[in-house]
Amino acid sequence: MIELSNVHKSFGKVEVLKGITASVEKGEVVCIIGPSGSGKSTILRCINGLESYDSGDILVEGARVDRNAPSIVAIRTQVSMVFQRFNLFPHRTALENVIEGPIYVKKEPRVHALERGRALLAQVGLAEKADAHPPQLSGGQQQRVAIARALAMQPKAILFDEPTSALDPELVGDVLSVMRKLADDGMTMVVVTHEMGFARDVADRVLFIDGGVIVEQGPARSVLNQPQHARTQDFLRRVLHPL
Amino acid sequence: MQAFWRDAVEFLPILMNGVALTIIVTIGSLLLSTVLGLIWALMRVSGIGIFTGFSAGLINVIRGIPIIVLLFYLYFVMPELGLTLTALQAAILGLGIAYSAYQAENFRAGIEAIDKGQIEAAQAIGMGWWQTMRRVVLPQAVRIVLPPYGNIMIMMLKDSSQASTITVAELALQGKLIASSTFKNTSVFTLVALMYLTMSIPLILLVRHFEKRAGQK
Numbered sequence: 001m002i003e004l005s006n007v008h009k010s011f012g013k014v015e016v017l018k019g020i021t022a023s024v025e026k027g028e029v030v031c032i033i034g035p036s037g038s039g040k041s042t043i044l045r046c047i048n049g050l051e052s053y054d055s056g057d058i059l060v061e062g063a064r065v066d067r068n069a070p071s072i073v074a075i076r077t078q079v080s081m082v083f084q085r086f087n088l089f090p091h092r093t094a095l096e097n098v099i100e101g102p103i104y105v106k107k108e109p110r111v112h113a114l115e116r117g118r119a120l121l122a123q124v125g126l127a128e129k130a131d132a133h134p135p136q137l138s139g140g141q142q143q144r145v146a147i148a149r150a151l152a153m154q155p156k157a158i159l160f161d162e163p164t165s166a167l168d169p170e171l172v173g174d175v176l177s178v179m180r181k182l183a184d185d186g187m188t189m190v191v192v193t194h195e196m197g198f199a200r201d202v203a204d205r206v207l208f209i210d211g212g213v214i215v216e217q218g219p220a221r222s223v224l225n226q227p228q229h230a231r232t233q234d235f236l237r238r239v240l241h242p243l
Numbered sequence: 244m245q246a247f248w249r250d251a252v253e254f255l256p257i258l259m260n261g262v263a264l265t266i267i268v269t270i271g272s273l274l275l276s277t278v279l280g281l282i283w284a285l286m287r288v289s290g291i292g293i294f295t296g297f298s299a300g301l302i303n304v305i306r307g308i309p310i311i312v313l314l315f316y317l318y319f320v321m322p323e324l325g326l327t328l329t330a331l332q333a334a335i336l337g338l339g340i341a342y343s344a345y346q347a348e349n350f351r352a353g354i355e356a357i358d359k360g361q362i363e364a365a366q367a368i369g370m371g372w373w374q375t376m377r378r379v380v381l382p383q384a385v386r387i388v389l390p391p392y393g394n395i396m397i398m399m400l401k402d403s404s405q406a407s408t409i410t411v412a413e414l415a416l417q418g419k420l421i422a423s424s425t426f427k428n429t430s431v432f433t434l435v436a437l438m439y440l441t442m443s444i445p446l447i448l449l450v451r452h453f454e455k456r457a458g459q460k
Contacts (some may be wrong), residue, residue: 050363076369087364091382101368104378153368 001026001157001188002047002079007056009042016042017053018212024157029189031199031220034209035235040192041084043209044159047190048079061156077105080150084162086142088134094121094145095130098152106153113152120148124178140171144178157188164195196239200224208232250430254421261417262438268334268403268413273396275339280346285376287351298347305344310405313337318409334406342399349391353384386457393450397443404439414438 002024009017016039024030032040045051047058049067058065060075088097095117102113121127124144134142143163150158160179164172176198183189183202193199199206203220208227216229227233286298305313318333328336357380365375407416418435422428 048367050366073369073371076367081363081367083360083364083367085360087358087360089361089364089379089383100378101370104374105369149368 001061002190003057003059004043004047005057007043007046007053007058009039009046009051009053016212017046019056020209020212020214022207022214022217024188024190026156026188027186028205029183029187029191029203030205030207031203032190032192032207032209033194033196033199033235033239034207034215038209039212040209041161044081044161044190044192047159048076048081050081073105077101077153078156080153080155080158082143082146082150082158082160082163084165086134086139086146086166088142088146088149090134093131093133094126094137094148097134097145098148101149101153117148117152120151121145123151124148125174138171139167140174143167143175147175147178147182151182157190158182160189160191160193162192162194164193194239196224196236208235210235247430247433250427251434254427254431254434257421258414258417258434258438261412261414262442264331264406264411264413265400265403265415265442268331268338268406268411269396269400271335272338272342272403273399275335276342276346276395276399279339279343280350283343283347284350284354287347288354289372302344302347305340308341310338310341310402311408313341314405314409330406330409330411333409334403334411337409338399338402338406342395342402345395346392349388349395350384352391353388354380356387357383389453390450390457393446393453397446397450400442400446401439 004020004022007017007020008015020039020043022030032043034040042051046053047060047065049065049072052067060079063071063075065075066072088094089100092100095114098117098120099110099113102108102116103110108116118127118130121130124147126141126144126148129137129141129145134145137145147158147163163179164175167175172195176195179189179191179198180202191199191203200220205217206220206223207217208215208223208229208231210231216223216227216232223232224236227236283298283302286294287302289295314333314337317328317337318330321328321333354376361379361383362375365379370378403413404415406413407419410416412420414435418431422431425431
């Protein structure tokens with residue numbers, strides 16, 4: 001449902017994506033791993049048009065992603081995004097964050113959106129926090145509200161941009177278990193992450209990116225347990241055994 | 244002191260007429276400058292070259308012209324170009340335009356202080372530029388913008404006295420007229436100063452309230 005072919009992207013003179021070709025099937029969970037600065041997040045941001053790309057094609061359900069075309073709105077409502085720093089709207093409650101898109105973008109009736117919003121907060125284990133404002137919530141709770149906000153758009157896929165990297169270690173588990181449940185329910189997910197355990201257990205496929213190219217890809221267990229490429233081996237050794 | 248009170252009782256009713264005009268000029272030009280300032284600011288942050296350039300240029304032109312010259316221009320020059328304004332209209336228009344530049348810079352600072360992640364989150368749920376501004380950026384920018392906005396209100400109240408130069412009989416001009424006909428300069432101008440101060444104090448308290456609220460987050 002998401003296809004990238006030969007995508008190039010530069011920031012000034014620095015080329016961050018040097019010809020990325022990849023695809024994500026419906027219901028598939030794909031984890032993107034790699035060193036920081038390798039272009040992982042840029043790929044996600046190009047898929048829903050937060051960044052433009054210089055050449056190549058990105059298709060979402062056959063529609064070309066172009067951040068300056070009116071069609072980008074339809075694509076963004078189909079492909080939600082969860083950010084590293086949550087980016088909840090601080091002036092609105094948890095519930096208001098969740099219903100903002102359905103009411104003001106998808107024009108759902110308020111009563112209907114509220115009902116679904118509460119159900120989604122319950123689904124991420126935060127039913128009792130509906131009226132709390134983001135600054136009153138822990139990082140893990142905020143990220144779960146952000147996931148509920150993404151789900152409220154009833155997307156066909158969700159992009160996760162290092163969803164646990166800004167969290168205290170003891171809060172990571174709650175967020176990952178919500179994501180695991182989503183994967184079990186068949187949600188299409190593209191996850192940029194440093195959580196190798198999550199990638200091994202939940203992902204169908206893993207892409208290892210370094211220097212703007214896909215160095216290695218394949219079924220999660222084979223890439224993570226028996227990496228073929230020297231750069232993948234080196235990266236995994238550093239991540240799994242930092243000392 | 245007794246003489247002062249006697250003068251106060253005598254001149255206060257005339258000065259109050261001036262106060263009414265001062266308030267009309269201040270509120271009128273405040274509203275105009277707010278609307279214009281918001282338009283300039285939104286043009287400036289729109290990312291559309293022609294709007295950005297126009298707004299930046301206009302703000303610099305307005306900032307570079309003294310208020311009093313702007314007032315003279317509107318009141319004395321515009322009639323020659325076929326647009327005749329009453330003194331009150333010219334005063335409100337002139338002060339409104341002059342202060343729109345400062346309002347615009349204040350609004351722009353508030354808008355640009357909002358975290359970029361907020362805008363991305365709004366875009367990611369499919370909001371367009373205008374909806375992102377209205378639902379996400381402006382409600383958060385208000386908090387940041389209000390304390391300086393209150394200060395601009397105080398400055399506008401005092402600068403409304405410049406309308407006296409184009410014959411608007413607001414507080415300062417009423418004072419000057421009474422003083423020149425009675426020669427009671429001390430009483431009259433002390434009264435005028437006290438009346439400006441009395442009007443400023445609620446605004447000063449308002450600014451303090453805004454600052455406290457902005458500091459809570």
